[in-house]
Amino acid sequence: MARQALTDNLWEQLQATMAQHGCYQKENNREVMEAIPWKLRTGAPWRDIPKELCPWKTAYNRFNRWSKTGLWEKFFLAFEQKIDTEWVFIDGSYIRCHQHASGARLGEDRAIGQSRGGATTKIYLSCDADGYPLDFKITGGDVHDSQVAGELIDMIGQADYFIADKGYDSEAIRDKARTHDMVPVIPTRKNATQSNPEFDSYLYKLRHLVENMFARLKHFRSIATRYEKLARNFKSMLYLACTIIHCKMNNGTRPSKVTSLL
Template sequence: ATGKWLKVFKELVAQPDMEWVFIDGSYAKAHQHSAGAASGNDEAIGKSRAGNTSKIHLAVDAHGLPIEFEITGGQINDCTQAPALIAKLPEAEAIVADKGYDSERVRQQVEQQGAKAVIPRKRNSVKGNADLDRGLYRNRHLVENAFAQLKHYRAVSSRFDKLKRNYESVVAMACAFLWLPM
């Protein structure tokens, strides 16, 4: 955490409930003027079907409060960002995700960390979903609800920032607000 808002967010997330961790990704439309930063670095704005977009990869605890996030371009697949997000969650007892995270590499990483992987397999999978904890998977709405709360903030739902670090700060600020008792 390098930015001030990221540090504030990390301070508020000192004691998350890591019994269950839910991960997912959501798009944020990027305004046309947010593209074209002169920095020359990857600013996490990508092309997808919706045009210029960024993607927020979010992990929430058992109470639906954000504990970690990553910002990427909109064209980036969920399962490619899962290893970086899961590596930041070493105390998780169970990691719950949707079919976008269905890969053996992700499942192995979760199990190597000592957590239970609750990820449904894709329709064309040979193994099937007999071992899926459906009761726990039903609670995955917590991460969707967290995205709904984050997107109440206009600067999160529509990206206006040219630089990735600025947009990360906006998302961190919104995540910090969710932790405040109001």
């Protein structure tokens, strides 16, 4: 029997959210929803989904259909309930693309670029004060962090402190954060001549929270290595992984901010 990912509590939360968004209530809903996280966790091809869960084509078709309609993002946003935006952290991480990720139809968004690591995708992630994901953006691996910082800030909306590494050292980025009433905590480069009075070394040390979340996301092998041909399907895998993390948070396993600082 294939190892299952959904606990009864987790399934109840997902089922309630699916009902709110008008998903069909079928007898095999749980089996299909077990098959998709199985693929997410293992990184195996869709055709290798265990038969005792459900036919692989049923799982793929439902995942792909919900990806087209944006339901995976809606699921994630529905579970993003208890967030603490006193501090917000952002960072980027490269994802190596498997050779099977190539070959998408012309005109489809792929979000794959050539970097020193070869064909890569880059995830730009924002996390709250407890290190839980707020939102993300994906691009090709050849896109610099500073090019997407403004969009990330707009996606965050409002926070007290905006904390990022030297890759975001730009007065334009700091000004963008200030327009959203955020205090930018960004170190300057060694050759910088301007002062940086807003930099808080204590808060900057807490930036490991977003790096920890990247490590947690990459426990899902479909995230650690990209196999999906289309950008929207890879984003859907990311939304599913973040949803599972938030489901566990809502189940009472979320650490307090004090615990996060230890």
